[in-house]
Structures are given as C-alpha cells and as structure tokens.
Amino acid sequence: MLTNRQLQILQVIVDDFIATAQPVGSRQIAKKEGIPFSAATIRNEMADLEDLGFLEKTHTSSGRVPSEKGYRFYVDHLLKPQVITTQDIKAIQSLFQDRVIETEQVIRKSASILSDLTTYTSIILGPDVQLHKVKQFAIVSLTADSAVAIIVTDNGHVENRLISIPKNYSPSDIEKVVNILNDRLVGVPLEQLQNKLEQEAATVIKQHLGAYEGLLSSIFDIHKYQGEGKIYYGGKTNMLNQPEFHDLNKVRMLMELMERTSQIQSIFPLDETGIHIRIGSENSHLAMEDCSVITASYSVGSEQKGSIAIIGPTRMDYKRVVSILDFMTNEFTKRIW
Amino acid sequence: MLTNRQLQILQVIVDDFIATAQPVGSRQIAKKEGIPFSAATIRNEMADLEDLGFLEKTHTSSGRVPSEKGYRFYVDHLLKPQVITTQDIKAIQSLFQDRVIETEQVIRKSASILSDLTTYTSIILGPDVQLHKVKQFAIVSLTADSAVAIIVTDNGHVENRLISIPKNYSPSDIEKVVNILNDRLVGVPLEQLQNKLEQEAATVIKQHLGAYEGLLSSIFDIHKYQGEGKIYYGGKTNMLNQPEFHDLNKVRMLMELMERTSQIQSIFPLDETGIHIRIGSENSHLAMEDCSVITASYSVGSEQKGSIAIIGPTRMDYKRVVSILDFMTNEFTKRIW
C-alpha cells in the first residue's frame, strides 16, 4: 500500500513527465506548490517507488520516469476525470452542424477533429457492415453482359459489385432474380447472406431460371462484403511531433502497422464497451511498445457499434484524451442518424 | 554541347549515385569497365561538368553528385528505355487473374504492386467520376422520413446519399420522382447533373408534386459528387527506407503533403497523356524538393482516364520506374473493364 505522500509524489511525477517529456528530478518536485517536503525526502520516496516498480531511471544519475506499471497505477487510481472544456465541446459539436448528416462524412470528420484536439493519432472503426440487414436488392444492367448488383441495408449503407450476366439471361430474367432476392432475403444480416442465399433463394432461382452460378456466386462472395468495419484515420503524422518518435525506426514500424488493416483491427478490444486503456507492452505489438492506446466504443441508433482509438506515446495526456473520448462517444450515441 | 567522354562520365556518375547514394569520386569511375581514362582526366572532365551545372559537390573535397540539371539531362538524353523483366511482367499481370474484375480492387492492388516493385511510393488517381454518365436512379426508403438516393453510372460506379423525405411525400410520390429523374436525366454526366436537374427536372417535379426543395437539394449537391477521382496509395512508408529521408523533418512534410488530398492532386499534370517526369524543385512543392515524381495516365475503356504517380527521391531509379509504369498503363488500357 502506498502512503499518501508516495501517491502525491507519483502523481506529480507522472503529470510532470507527461507535460515535459523530461525525467523528473527531486528538486524540481520540491519546488512545486503543495509539496512541503524537502528534495532529500522526495529522493527517498522516489527510491522506494522505484523499488516498487512504479518509476524508472534512464541512467544512474537521471531523474525518474514513470514505468509502465507506474502509468497503469496512475490510470487506475490517480486519474481524476477532467471536465471537458467548452472549446473542445464546441469543436466536437461542430460535427453535427450540417443538416444532412451522413455517416461516412461524420466519421471522417470526427477522426480529423479528434486528432486535432488530442495531437495524437485517431483511428475510427466504422459500424460493422456485417451486422446490417438487407433492405433492398437491385441490379442495374450496364452492357449486354455486365451489370451492377446493389444491396441497400437498413442503415442506409449501400454495397455494390460489378457482376457479369450469363448469356442466356434476358432483362426479364434479371428482374425475376431481383424479385426472388427481395422476396426471400430482405431482413437478413449481410454476414448470413451467403448461407441464406444457398438455403433459400438458390433452389427457387434454379427452378425458375436454370443455372445461376455465374451470376450469383460472385455477387454474394462473403469475403468481399467484409466491409470489415471500414477504418478511418486522423493525424497519422502527429506522432512525428512527439519527442519519443524521433527514432526513424519506431516511426517506420508504427506506420507500417497502420498500413496493415488486419493488424490495426486487433488493437480494438473485441467485445467490450466503455473506455479501455492499454499501455505500452499491454498492446502486445512490438511497434507499440512505447505507445498507449485508448479505445472507446459508440453505438449508432440501436445496436451496431463502432470503435474509436487514440494512439499516442505512453506519455500521453490520459486525462484529456479520456474526457474527450467520453464526450464524443456520448454525442455519437445520443444523436440518431 | 557535351563531348562523348563527358556524356559517358555523366552517365556513369548518375547511374552510380542512383545505385549507391554515395558521392562518386574520380578513382571510382576510372576503375569501372569501359572507362579507359585516368582518374586525373576524369577529374578535369568532372570540373567542367560542374561548371556546366550538371554536377555538384557536397563539400570541397567530396566526390560529385548529380545536380537537378544533371538528372534532367540524364532523363532527357541518357535514359535508354530498359526492357522490363519477366518477373515484373508476372507481378503486374497477376492483377488480372481474378475472374470478376472490379475497378476499385484492381486499382488498390495496382498501387500496392507498384510500390513493391519500385520500392517507392505509388499514388493512383482513380477514373474521374464527374465524367461518368447517369445510367439509372433509385431511391430506397429506410424509415418514414429518410431514404437512400442511388445513382448508377454507365461505368458501373455507384454513388449514394442519405436524404430526408419531406413529410407530405407518400411512397408513390417518391416513385414518381424517381421516374421523372430517370426520364429526364439518364445520360447526363455527373458534373452537369445539378444544372440539368434545375433546368429540366425541377419544374416537372414541381408541377406534379409541389415543393421538392427538401428532397432534392441535398441529393444533387454537386460538391458532394466530386468523387474527385479517388486517391489510392501504396507503400507510403517506403520513403523511410531511402537514406535521403533520414531527416525527420522531410519525412513529416512529405507525409503531411500526402494527407492533403487537394495538394496531392496538384502533382498530376492536368491534361497530359504519356509519361512525365518532374525532378526536385520542378514539383514546386517545398516538401518535394528532394523528390522526383513520375506520372503516367491510363485510359479505361473509352475516354475516362486516371493517373498513376511514383514518388521517390531525386536519386530514383528512373529507368526501372519508367519501364514499369509504361508497361502497367498499357495493360490497364488494353484490358477492358
């Protein structure tokens, strides 16, 4: 158990280091307001805090720096939720100014606002299309042998694919297919589309029209519909302004990580709601050893939810980021669009 | 006019520097095969080439490095078109293996292949949607007061917008609107859609249905259709492997440039076809002082064309990039999709 004084000192050190990125020395702390102990006392306490694993030194005679465990403790016990400033509120609410609100646009803009407000990199995972349900099918012919298949979901998302039309199909045949699809498959979530198609629609279509393989196999290729919860980025270059990323190698690794869609998705906690903080190696990605990731989920309308992540150095301003994320996800959830 | 010997020396210097990124010294050149002159002779020639502005020194006693003018001369007069290797051909043709060929996917994959083959960054400007012509309209209702408006173009591109439905509109009213639109506006290029809408469809709709403002003004907001020729990137981090980008600042500026859609578009020559090379300051972007950009345009099917750009250091392997771009745009144009 830490004493009050130790708590106070740990807090000051973390806050100071977050602000300055410089190792914090005992004299520096002693000079702070609200600290009535001498530098020597603080040195003793710091030595204890280091023994307990909360602090580290960069070299024998340097000031102290929070360890991962130190940040973890800070986040778990010392983080008082900060009230969000009216400025930040204004910035975030500017998102909803436009009359016509469109999901993709709002998300894109959100990513950019988030990275501006926090000075870190933001990543937003769009609503998972897989869970949307089919509202309507349509097929629009382009040429004799090609057409566009369109699926509109209940949330207004539109998926479309180029398909080739079998030679023996007439326009009215296509119309029939569309009718059958609309008849049988409306209300089915995209993730189950392929299954249901095979179970329910395929035989019917075969009965009416004979071979359908060429036409439909490609439309409903499930892998292509893994819209995967589209990923939006904001402030990718913000990292470059952080002193901990003056190392080209780290930058490269991080950037490469962000180019890999699959890896980026793994930084989001699978099923969790609320705000999550992962610090340094907790991310279990070599490239993010020195990063912390704060994630939050939002729900749009009823169920479908997406996630927001802020990536910054472990030395990130947790207070601020948490309060901004909290406010933003609430706004997202509150507005119905 | 340069002598043969000067040409030969300039060529060797540029080739060597492109390969090694190290300033080239006279002894080094003298040792090369096919160079029968002594180092001293070469030194004299190099001094002359420097006076003429083709070479530079990094400091008084360093070897020579090509100047911008040197690269320009090299590109204009010394660049022998290199035959593309079968390996590269294979890699590029792998693009067209899939049966169902989809524009967006092919382009995305192209960007990635290009950056892999060249080790530089690739940027592809997709076909300009503005020039596509309307093939069909559709409006799919979602809730009582919202719907999705869909426009399919003759090239199979699908644009869609969330719109809100005026309270007094019934489903059959919406059907009427769609019919009118399909009646009057099919065949119109997207860029003229707003105009034509106002001229031809608006009054008709008004006659039939009264006020239509709320419904249509948002659908056809021309600015939102500036699909702008979507931009696809490949190998954004490849720069980081180039020794000339060990400077954090340069990297930042370049990355920031690439985040700005509008600026990126300005690197493409406006109306030109064929392959264009811009070297260093010819790009007139501070961030690209040390970059060369090679652009090429491709046409898909009939007229609509997009562009491809490769961004690398001025010390880029022009021979190779040109041959790859040339082959690739030809493939693009050849295949009809």
Added chain:
DNA sequence: TATTAGCACTCCTCTATAGTGAGTGCTAAC
C-alpha cells in the same frame, strides 16, 4: 596538345579527452 602522375590541401568522420551540470545515494545532523 591532350593525358597522366604526383602532391599538397581540404574537409568529413571517428575517437579520445576533459569539463559541466543535473541528479542521485548515503551519511550524519537536526
């Protein structure tokens, strides 16, 4: 006259050295 060998000179790069200052750990006094 064109080419080349030779040599002095320049300047980058690397290494070693010393000096400075911030910060610590420990001891002894309060």
Added chain:
DNA sequence: GTTAGCACTCACTATAGAGGAGTGCTAATA
C-alpha cells in the same frame, strides 16, 4: 522521521588530433 551536505555517476558538449577519401593544380609524358 526529516533534512542538509557531499561525493559520485553519467549524459552531454566542446575541443583537438588522426585517418582517409577526394580534389585541384602543376609538371612531366606520349
């Protein structure tokens, strides 16, 4: 239990010298 004092550590900076790659110029050579 707290604090002042002091020796010690170590990063950082500046300086100097050695080594080496490369040049420019001069004079000899073909």
